[in-house]
Amino acid sequence: KQEVTQIPAALSVPEGENLVLNCSFTDSAIYNLQWFRQDPGKGLTSLLLIQSSQREQTSGRLNASLDKSSGRSTLYIAASQPGDSATYLCAVRPAGSARQLTFGSGTQLTVLP
Amino acid sequence: SQTIHQWPATLVQPVGSPLSLECTVEGTSNPNLYWYRQAAGRGLQLLFYSVGIGQISSEVPQNLSASRPQDRQFILSSKKLLLSDSGFYLCACHFNTEAFFGQGTRLTVV
Numbered sequence: 001k002q003e004v005t006q007i008p009a010a011l012s013v014p015e016g017e018n019l020v021l022n023c024s025f026t027d028s029a030i031y032n033l034q035w036f037r038q039d040p041g042k043g044l045t046s047l048l049l050i051q052s053s054q055r056e057q058t059s060g061r062l063n064a065s066l067d068k069s070s071g072r073s074t075l076y077i078a079a080s081q082p083g084d085s086a087t088y089l090c091a092v093r094p095a096g097s098a099r100q101l102t103f104g105s106g107t108q109l110t111v112l113p
Numbered sequence: 114s115q116t117i118h119q120w121p122a123t124l125v126q127p128v129g130s131p132l133s134l135e136c137t138v139e140g141t142s143n144p145n146l147y148w149y150r151q152a153a154g155r156g157l158q159l160l161f162y163s164v165g166i167g168q169i170s171s172e173v174p175q176n177l178s179a180s181r182p183q184d185r186q187f188i189l190s191s192k193k194l195l196l197s198d199s200g201f202y203l204c205a206c207h208f209n210t211e212a213f214f215g216q217g218t219r220l221t222v223v
Binding site: 004031032034036041042043044045046049051089091093099100101103104105106 | 117119145147155156157159162164172201203205207210211212213214215216217219
């Protein structure tokens with residue numbers, strides 16, 4: 001059974017810092033991995049989607065990497081801003097016919113002005 | 114692009130009352146649709162998914178049920194709510210292997 005772990009559970013940084021959020025998964029047979037952002041009381045917003053054949057994806061100040069063989073992904077946020085404060089979730093989709101995502105519990109990020 | 118509408122945004126219901134949460138999708142046809150529940154400080158738990166009209170798969174035994182009466186409509190229901198049904202419910206659509214979410218419904222059972 002796939003398990004997804006996100007470390008740390010919470011992170012507080014001063015504005016302007018570069019930071020890395022970690023996601024690990026136990027079964028490397030994945031189809032893709034997706035990073036989401038969730039603001040308090042809101043739904044999930046898709047940030048980046050990495051297919052299993054890809055090593056990284058970039059969008060603006062965000063860069064996500066994937067090392068499928070070691071079961072790890074990182075989300076790098078450059079020059080953090082207070083508006084980046086949110087919970088960040090990663091989710092993996094299994095290879096094969098199954099369609100369900102398995103989510104981590106998230107990292108709650110606070111960027112201090 | 115896909116847009117997912119969920120309503121209501123918040124709901125307070127007494128124990129034993131019925132429940133109906135609705136989700137509709139725009140911008141795609143024949144989507145795979147999902148209901149998740151998110152407990153405080155925890156990840157998302159998949160409750161139901163549907164690959165087509167009238168096709169429902171349940172992931173966990175529970176007090177809830179789901180229905181898909183139309184291609185772009187997914188409904189989460191209960192005949193009698195329990196206190197443990199409180200939580201944040203999210204509807205999702207998978208399109209081209211990417212997942213998109215609605216804004217969620219905060220359900221409090223009192």
